[in-house]
Amino acid sequence: MKQYDFVIVGAGLFGAVFACEMKKIGKKCLVIDKRKHKGGNVYCEEIDDINVHKYGAHIFHTNDKKIWDYVNSFVQFNRYTNSPLANYKGKLYNLPFNMNTFYQLWGVKTPEEAKRKIREQVAASFENEPKNLEQQALSLVGEDIYNILIKGYTEKQWGRKAEDLPAFIIKRLPVRFTFDNNYFDDKYQGIPIGGYNKLIDGLLQGIEVRLEVDYFEDRPHWASIAERIVFTGKIDQFFEYKFGILEYRSLHFETERLEVENYQGNAVVNYTEAEVPYTRIIEHKHFEFGRQPNTVITKEYPCEWTPGIEPYYPINDEKNSNMFKQYQQLADKEANIIFGGRLAEYRYYDMHQVIGSALKKVETIKAIIL
Ligand code: FAD
Structure with missing residues (x-):
């Protein structure tokens, strides 16, 4: 018998949900992450008592009551409703x-x-x-x-x-003939009170987590201490880029602390003209109705992805989709490796979807191991 039932590579939502559910049935998990923090892309950094969404604005929304109840069992969510504005050449429009x-x-x-x-x-x-x-x-x-x-x-x-x-x-462009600025049509939405780290801490409570540890630095070691590996990193890297490099679009964030109480009066303002290089400005305090004396804003600049920088949006064109299918075929043959999450499945997942996917995977694995 090995030391751990599962070594989980990645302390993002997929890894955290998987670990949490396995702990509930008495399985021993070790979660490793190459970053300095838990949470993957939902991680919040605290600046001046404001939870700053470090990897882009994250608004939780779902139509699935089970998923909503699940996340609320770890942290209470507030009533934040996403109602972004567009700024085009200095004029504001609702979205x-x-x-x-x-x-x-x-x-x-x-x-x-x-x-x-x-x-x-x-x-x-x-x-x-x-x-x-x-x-x-x-x-x-x-x-x-x-x-x-x-x-x-x-x-x-x-x-x-x-x-x-x-x-x-663009498959469709929803137009709404009511005076309703709520961006999402989902039944439930909000932000965890106290930030997303609370959700991650709740999921990973009582589970061993090691940070700043890269799985690829010692693959044989992880295989030697765990019955199974759950891998939520890049699938092409896992297979040593055998079929080529899967492409992404990336983002560059510029965050500033400002000595004003309220900079733009809304959490999200999109800049829709080509001349302004960023796509949006996020004012983080408004996600939690903050009353702090200062504020923190982030300008979001889309950029080319090159290996070494953070991959955000998969480019699901024909070339990349075909390449991914080849990787997936290899993944299907790996008996003791479970692949999951946005990087291993090379797809854009909203938070509720990645949680749903992790819960489903847990059920599949339980059926095998129990
Ligand atoms: P991640 O969060 O990326 O976690 C994977 C983890 O694995 C990372 O921490 C990484 O460091 C670690 N890792 C990778 N490789 C290794 C390795 N070799 N060794 C050790 N660790 C490794 N969803 C919404 O529902 N609402 C939103 O408003 C929203 N906004 C978003 C905005 C942006 C800009 C982006 C990019 C995404 C947004 N999302 C949103 C989606 C959300 O971020 C994802 O659903 C979620 O983060 C996916 O979780 P994950 O566990 O699959 O991946």
Whole structure:
């Protein structure tokens, strides 16, 4: 018998949920992470008593009551509702596209007037078969919304002209004919009171965690002390890039502490014009209705990903998807390694989804080991 039932590589949400559930059934887990902290990308750094979302703004939302009850069993969530603003050339617009936005754009006051305006705009720019993202967006919402609220932001996000981006990136653009600025349609949303570290601490309570430990520095050691490995790092790295490097889009964050009480009056303000290099400014205190005398803001700059910098968004185009499938076939043959989470599965997961996926994996493994 080995020392641990599971060595879990990665103290992010996937690893933490997996460890927590295994502990409940008496399994011994060791969690390792190469970072200096637990939590993966949901980690919050405290600055001036404000929880700063270190790897980008994180707003929890779900339609699944079980997942909502699950996270609330570790930490209570507040009533934060995501209602971002867009700043285009100094003018503010509400998001998502709703009656407030249409009033700000065109002065229309009723849903009928707004629908007519959108129909006119779409008809004026209609393409039979949208061949790229620009044509796709124009065919869905017309010129004004596209030019003011979509074009610049999307081009910054992807680092490419909208004409050069594939149409499939935008499948639909939800428009809402009510005065409702709530970004998400989900039944439940909020931020953990006291920040995401509380959620992670709750999940990992009583579980051995070693930080600043890179799995790849001594793979045979981990295999020698654990019955099974749970791997939540990069799948291409796991297989020594045998089929090539999976590509990502990355982000660069610039965080400033400001000696003002309230900088922008909202947690999230998107900058939708191409001339401003960042896509959004986050003012962290507003996630928790903070009353601190100072504030902390973060400017978010999308950037090219190169090996060595943080991978954020997988580029799920044909080339990368095919490469991932090859890695997945190898992963399926690994009897004692469990792959999970955003990097091992090469997919974008929201928090509720990665928790759901970890819980499902736990059930599969329980069926094998119990
Ligand atoms: P991670 O959190 O990345 O954890 C993986 C861990 O593994 C990391 O800590 C890493 O250091 C560690 N690791 C990797 N390789 C090794 C190794 N070799 N050795 C040791 N440790 C290793 N979701 C929402 O629901 N709402 C949001 O508003 C939201 N906003 C987001 C904003 C941004 C900018 C991004 C990028 C994501 C956002 N998400 C959001 C998604 C959310 O971050 C993910 O769902 C979640 O973090 C995934 O957890 P994970 O455990 O799969 O991965």
